Each structure stands twice: as structure tokens, then as C-alpha cells.
Amino acid sequence: MRSKACNxxxxxxxxxxSPASSAALKPCMWTVRxxxxxxxxxxxxxYGIESHRCVQMTPTLKxxxxxxxxxxxxxxxxxxxxxxxxxxxxxxxxxxxxKGLSGHKISPLVTPEKWDEAMRPANIAISLSGEPTCYSRxxxxxxxxxxxxxxxxxxxxxxxxxxxxxxxxxxLYVSLDAPDEAVYRKLCRPVEDTxxxxxxxxxxxxxxxxxxxxxLVAGWNDAAPExxxxxxxxxxxxxxxxxxxxxxxxxxxxxxxxxxxxHARVAAFAQSIAKYCDYTCIxxxxxSRVVCLERRDI
Ligand code: SF4
Numbered sequence: 001m002r003s004k005a006c007n008x009x010x011x012x013x014x015x016x017x018s019p020a021s022s023a024a025l026k027p028c029m030w031t032v033r034x035x036x037x038x039x040x041x042x043x044x045x046x047y048g049i050e051s052h053r054c055v056q057m058t059p060t061l062k063x064x065x066x067x068x069x070x071x072x073x074x075x076x077x078x079x080x081x082x083x084x085x086x087x088x089x090x091x092x093x094x095x096x097x098x099k100g101l102s103g104h105k106i107s108p109l110v111t112p113e114k115w116d117e118a119m120r121p122a123n124i125a126i127s128l129s130g131e132p133t134c135y136s137r138x139x140x141x142x143x144x145x146x147x148x149x150x151x152x153x154x155x156x157x158x159x160x161x162x163x164x165x166x167x168x169x170x171x172l173y174v175s176l177d178a179p180d181e182a183v184y185r186k187l188c189r190p191v192e193d194t195x196x197x198x199x200x201x202x203x204x205x206x207x208x209x210x211x212x213x214x215x216l217v218a219g220w221n222d223a224a225p226e227x228x229x230x231x232x233x234x235x236x237x238x239x240x241x242x243x244x245x246x247x248x249x250x251x252x253x254x255x256x257x258x259x260x261x262x263h264a265r266v267a268a269f270a271q272s273i274a275k276y277c278d279y280t281c282i283x284x285x286x287x288s289r290v291v292c293l294e295r296r297d298i
Pocket of ligand 1: 063064065066067069070071072129130131157
């Protein structure tokens with residue numbers, strides 16, 4: 001049976017794939033907004049991923065970092081779980097996404113066409129909460145989702161490069177949330193010393209469709225753009241997303257509202273990174289406080 005720690009997550013709209021594992025799905029705010037004919041996520045704008053057909057999920061809620069800016073609750077940390085079979089995740093996706101969105105079906109803002117499209121999800125964002133590489137069968141899951149016709153966005157904190165090297169998602173994200181190890185330790189609070197592993201994960205990005213995600217926390221990691229630039233340049237990642245920290249969820253217990261940079265500050269920092277490497281700002285979404293850079297030689 002699932003630990004009692006997960007009960008508050010059920011109240012927050014998490015839908016679990018099985019009683020014994022922490023694999024979960026939760027429709028994201030942008031999926032709901034897009035379904036109701038409103039704004040879409042920046043991933044639609046940057047990469048053409050239709051927001052109302054995107055599934056946000058994770059194969060595990062376990063994590064080996066304690067990032068101050070994380071929206072998840074570390075009080076509800078999962079320590080023990082029975083890992084779910086990848087086939088059971090695949091089998092549950094349509095059912096759980098329908099369950100998660102069902103309350104919106106009766107809205108006059110949701111057209112029958114949009115609803116039908118949303119019931120045929122096309123992209124799986126493996127990025128809900130937790131670190132997906134802590135799930136031992138992640139490569140198998142990613143392959144299975146790809147074979148079933150989904151595009152997959154896999155977002156990792158980069159601490160387990162040996163798992164990432166076996167994963168073949170449509171787009172691989174590695175987080176880079178510090179310009180050096182000292183800031184990494186203070187802000188991301190890794191359970192083990194994993195800065196070198198993050199560097200190794202970055203080195204996997206040059207040969208794949210990939211992105212580096214920087215979550216900018218004002219006063220914490222928004223310095224030394226030249227150091228970020230050096231790591232980005234060395235990685236060869238295709239995209240870099242510089243995204244402002246959002247003062248939401250449990251992160252409000254750890255950081256103050258002032259740590260949330262406005263879009264102008266995020267954009268200025270992205271520009272200063274671009275000055276030191278061969279990347280150009282190609283797009284931005286002020287509502288999500290995110291700027292997308294792309295490698296110039298693409
Ligand atoms: S790595 Fe991701 S899931 Fe883990 S604590 Fe950091 S932000 Fe949260």
C-alpha cells in the first residue's frame with residue numbers, strides 16, 4: 001500500500017498508477033488552460049508541443065536532491081516503494097489523464113473537438129516531481145513510450161549519468177542550477193556529492209536533441225554568467241532554457257518571495273550568458289518567465 005505521506009498529494013491532484021508505487025500523473029496548469037481555450041505552455045511556443053495533449057508524469061517521487069526551489073514537499077518524501085512495471089505506466093496513461101481532466105469536460109469553454117484531442121495525448125513530460133533516474137527501469141519506459149507513438153521530454157537533475165546515457169527520449173533535459181559546486185551544494189542540497197556527475201550528464205547532451213534548464217533564483221544563483229556559459233558551451237546542448245524560480249508549492253516554506261526574479265531580470269541574465277558562448281536568444285515567454293537560447297551552428 002502507498003505510504004500515508006502520499007495522501008496530501010492525492011488531495012493536490014496527483015493520480016497514482018498503482019497503490020504500491022509512487023509513479024504518478026498530474027495534469028499541468030497549462031494543459032487545463034489550453035483545454036479551456038486559454039493560454040498555452042512555452043513548450044508549445046518553443047517546440048510545437050500541444051499543451052492540451054501533454055501528459056505530466058513521473059515514474060517515482062524519490063529524489064536525491066533537496067533543492068530549495070523545488071515545489072514538492074520533502075516531508076512527503078517516498079523512501080520505500082515497489083517499483084511499477086513500465087508496461088503498467090503505459091497502460092494507465094490515457095485512463096489517468098482522463099481522470100485528471102474529467103472535471104473540465106462539462107465546462108462551456110471546452111469544445112468537444114478540444115476534449116477529443118486531449119483524450120489522445122501526444123507528448124509525455126517526465127518531469128512532475130522526483131528524479132526519474134531513481135526509477136531503475138527508466139530507459140525501458142522511455143523506449144516503450146516512444147514505441148507507442150508519444151514524443152517524450154525527460155527532465156533530470158543530472159546526478160545519474162549512467163542511467164541517462166541509456167535513455168533515448170525525444171528531448172533530454174539536464175538541470176544546471178549553479179555556476180559552481182559551492183552554490184550547487186547550498187541551493188540543490190544533494191544527498192551525495194554529485195556535482196561531477198552533473199558535469200558528466202552535461203557531456204551527454206552534444207550528440208542528442210537536448211536542453212539545459214537553469215532555474216534562476218534571485219540572490220542565489222544569478223551570478224557568474226561566464227561560468228554557466230563555459231559549461232553550456234562544453235556540453236554542446238542544442239537549447240538552454242533560463243527560467244525564473246516561481247514562488248509556489250512547498251518552496252514558499254524555504255525561500256522568500258524576493259527570490260522570484262521578474263522576466264526582465266531573467267532575460268537580462270540569459271543575454272549575459274549568451275555574451276560568453278555561441279548561443280543566441282531565440283524566443284521568450286514573459287508569462288512563464290523563461291527565455292530560450294539555441295546553439296548558433298544548428
Ligand atoms: S532535483 Fe527536482 S525533484 Fe529533486 S529536489 Fe530538485 S527540483 Fe525537486
